[in-house]
Amino acid sequence: MLEVSQLAHGFGRQPALWEIPYLQWQGHTLVHLRGDNGSGKTTLLRLLAGLETPRQGTIRWTWAEAMPASPPCPGRVLYLHQQPYLFDTSVAGNLRYVARWNGWRGTTARDRVAAMLERCGLAAHAQQRARSLSGGERMRLALARAWLLSPRVLLLDEPTASLDRQAIADVSTLISSLHEAGCAIVLSAHQSSVLTERCDEYWCLEQRCLQVNAFKQEVAV
Amino acid sequence: MHELMNTAREALHLLLSFDPALWEIIGVSFRVSLTAILVALPPALLIALLLARVAFPGRWFAISLVNTFMAVPTVVVGLVLFMLLSRSGPLGELRLLFTQRAMIIGQILLAMPVLTAMLHSTLQSIDQRAWETARQLGAGWWQSLWVLIREARFGVIAAVLAAFGRIIAEVGSAVMIGGNIEHFTRTITTAIALETLKGEFAQGLALGLVLLLLALVLNVLLGVMRGRGHQTVSI
């Protein structure tokens, strides 16, 4: 469960981008974080992932099982950049990195990597250089890499922003299956799409405030 | 002209017949310079990472300092090291003067600024997202560091090649602290500089050819590495 209180953040001496007096989220739903460009969506996601330290206020993640309570907790809450960073190696190599860092060895590592490539439709590209993939494939590889860790929460920064229609459909399907597999997701998007249609909850950054559970009808312009 | 042709022919003969004296000199050069690079690389990497990734007060001054050291003439390094290692110097007790170790120390000092400056710029160009991604996906601090270096591998190799080219071709400090002692500290450059005084031009020319060939190989490799490095950045 996520609990946020008195949270505010901004850069340098500039005034805060927004202020969130209080927010509670059970961490099961598929959330669409909406807001105009520059409204501070990325900053909020990075704060929730523990990649930035807030200027003021607290962020607390609590889990049913015993876990480090506050971010960063790698593998539990993961943030994906709008342009995911792919390591300069093969597609399978990117997944093998994750396997190695988490101490999986031998057949365990091999099986998990192979299964994930299959599940994300990347098996045919396994030996290809990651950086030669198309935009949709890159996002799928980034999702596959994250999925290997079975995160509780994924924070996706504009996952479909620069993709064509077919790629959006593929990525959306993958995000849906991730959610169905038990991973809560917050995704930011400034425009509605096939993907945002599927969301169960809506957060909206507007006039330096976060409006939670705004009605779908109000949001969809 | 006739004389020149004869010398050239003799030089080629020395090279191709694997003249033991000649190849011993080449061996000393490579052993000293390779050791110096291997020893200098880890600290240079750490300093470069520090300069590229950590914002600390005086960072810009430190970067300027590294660039300044790059311009220090090799004879000045030789002179300072000579004074330090001399019997009357503060480190005289170590009895390092006129040994390969002393030459290695000199070449480390010469290689460090080149390595650090080039590694700094290559590590600086690595995306901030690489570190965040590795850390989030469960990599430890050292594992993330290693993956960062691996991402910059073409730049790292380019830095090593450039530094190697600089130290194997330098003569100033090699003569002063090595002493050009046969079988011990006689390197390609000291042999060319001092053996020619004997009138033995063929050996000098042969060693010169080796250096020229080495420079060609290093530059071709550097070109390839630069190309690949750019490719990585631009994609």
Next chain:
Amino acid sequence: MLTRRLSLFATLALSLLLVSGAQAADIVRLATTTSTYNSGLLDYLLPKFEEDHPYQIQVIPVGTGKALRLGRDGDVDLVLTHAPAAEKAFVDADYGVEPHGVMYNDFVIVGPSGDPAAIDGGEDATNAFATLADEGATFISRGDDSGTDKKEKHLWEEADVTPDFKGFRAAGQGMGEVLKMASELQGYTLTDRGTWLAMKDKLDLEIMVEGDTALFNPYQVILVNPQRYDGLNTQGAQALAEWLISDEGQDLIDAFRLKGKALFHASAGEKIDPTSAVHESD
């Protein structure tokens, strides 16, 4: 008016041309060993020669091997060296003409003050060298094919030693560098007395052996054969060689002092015998 100016200009230009042409012919190039140059002997002699003769001497201080090579290639007009056998070969091969003995100086064996190898044998250089090899003492050799190096090689031969013992180091550098190296490594070396006197204040070394006739060192002046190359200043070279062996030159050589000590002993007219034990056999 104009023609007068023109003719004046032409005269001026012509005379400048003549003067510069004459100057070029006046230069005599002398290749000699670092030992004569470093001792200051040439700085002392040559101005006196240039005072009375219309020549300007350019000195190229190198090792004897290189000096003879420069002569062989016609890059200099005359040589002043100290390696009799190599000089004999140089003359026999017609590279040089009119060899004349000019002077002697001598070599000394120096070493660290404690004399760790216990060679201090007074005057016996051969015996000292044999002891050095037996003890495996640190010995810095010039190893640069210079006259001193040839002298040293000859002494090893006399001592019946192949110089590859434990402490033997061939530096391939000049006398000054080798003395510094010997001092730093606290080893022994063979040096000409001139360089030794000039440098001994800065060195942590002492004389171990001196006065052995085997350590004497004869200098010859040889003209480069004018028949082999065009454009040599043989006239100037001849003037310098003759002046060096004249009474005036010889007296000046005997009078030269470095730090109050006589370095060179004039010896013109004495016969130089390349097969004698004094000289190397390279």
